[in-house]
Amino acid sequence: MSERLRPGEAPLDAHGLPTSETIALLHRRVSVRSYTDDPVDDAHVEAVLRAAFRAPTSSNIQAYSVVVVRDRETLARLAPVTGNQQHVADAPVFLAFCADMRRMEHAITGLGSDLEDNNLEMGLVTSIDAALVGMSASLAAESLGLAGVMIGAVRNDARATAEILGLPRRVYVVFGMVLGWPADVPAQKPRMPYASMVHVERFGRHPDGATMEGALARYDRELAEHYRGQGRPTADDSWSAETAKKFSVRPRQKLREQLAGRGFDFG
Ligand SMILES: Cc1cc2nc3c(=O)[nH]c(=O)nc-3n(C[C@H](O)[C@H](O)[C@H](O)COP(=O)(O)O)c2cc1C
Known part of the structure; x- marks a missing residue:
């Protein structure tokens, strides 16, 4: 374990940029959907979650909970909610990262107030808290040699997911x-060009004069090449075509109503 480094002390990578084990881990990471039969024991899950719970948390609210699922029957019920993702049904372990307002509610009701009409900000901060813990857990897991994939498809039916996992309001x-x-560890998906994602001082001032349109055209070609290399057919304008197709119809239209039913108004 390295001590805290001072300016100039970090080793440099092949591009002359400061690097570290964590940075190298991030550069290696990829979503993995195929696992060996080796179990992920409780000690590994606890190590991952204890580290993840050190993630920053808005106003120290710690508005998250994690349901650790190993039961085959529960996973068999969750998989259809996710569109029958096989890696969910076969998961060695499944972690459900929850936004959890119950502790806040407990504190608030002590003051004679309540969480009725909780607003968009409360929905966001609790969800962001859960996401930061989830990403931290993912990195902690990968640092131990584990691998995995996040599953947003549990929100295909937030009500059913809650029922299966016994979530309270x-x-x-x-x-x-x-x-x-x-x-099986798949080849990494290329990312959009760095310069097109970074803005210097003001939005739109890219480090090397990159443009969004130019970057997208280049990325479409790179991603198409990547997918074809994996034997997956795709359009020439791969990212643009798939994104347009996926989001031209608004996804998960019932989600607001379903989350309101869970006590998250997002109002
Ligand atoms: C919030 C979130 C939800 C995701 N949901 C799913 C999912 O339901 N099923 C799945 O196979 N991958 C899911 N992914 C993984 C993404 O598809 C993946 O991260 C993306 O395609 C980039 O690939 P990479 O992680 O290998 O770089 C999700 C990722 C995130 C961040």
């Missing part, structure tokens, strides 16, 4: 995560 699953010991 004021709790919903932001996303799940399958973790296991990796069997």
Whole structure:
């Protein structure tokens, strides 16, 4: 374990940029959907979650809970909610990262107030808290040699997911995560060009004059090449075509209503 480094002390990577084990881990990461039969024991799950719970949390509210699921029957019920994702049904372990307003509610009702008409900000901060814990858990898991994939498809039916996991009101699953010991590790998906994602001082001033349109055209070609290399057919304008197709019809139209039913108004 490295001590806290001072300026200039970090080793440099091949591009002359400061690097570290964590940065190298991030550069290696990829979603993995195929696992060996080796179990993920309780000690690994606890180590991952204890580390993840050190994530920053808005106003220290710690508005998250994690349901750890191993039961085959529960997973068999969850998989259809996710569109029958096989890696959910076969998950060595499934972690459900929940936004949880119950502790806040407990504190608030002590003051004679309540959480009725909780607003958009409360929905966001609790969901962001859960997401930060989820990403931290993912990194902690990968640092131990585990691998996995986040499962947003639990929100296909937030009500059913809540029922299957026995969630009380004021709790919903932001996303799940399958973790296991990796069997097949796919090639990394390329990311959009760095310069097109970064703006210097003001939005739109990219480091090397990159434009969004130019970057997208380049990325469409790179992603198409990547998918074809994986034997997956795709359009020439791969990312643009798939994104347009997926989001031209608004996804999960019942979600607001379903989350309101869970006690998250997002109002
Ligand atoms: C919040 C969230 C939800 C996701 N939901 C799913 C999912 O339901 N099923 C799945 O197979 N992958 C899911 N993914 C994984 C993404 O598809 C994946 O991260 C993306 O395609 C980029 O690939 P990479 O992680 O291998 O770089 C999800 C990722 C995130 C961040």
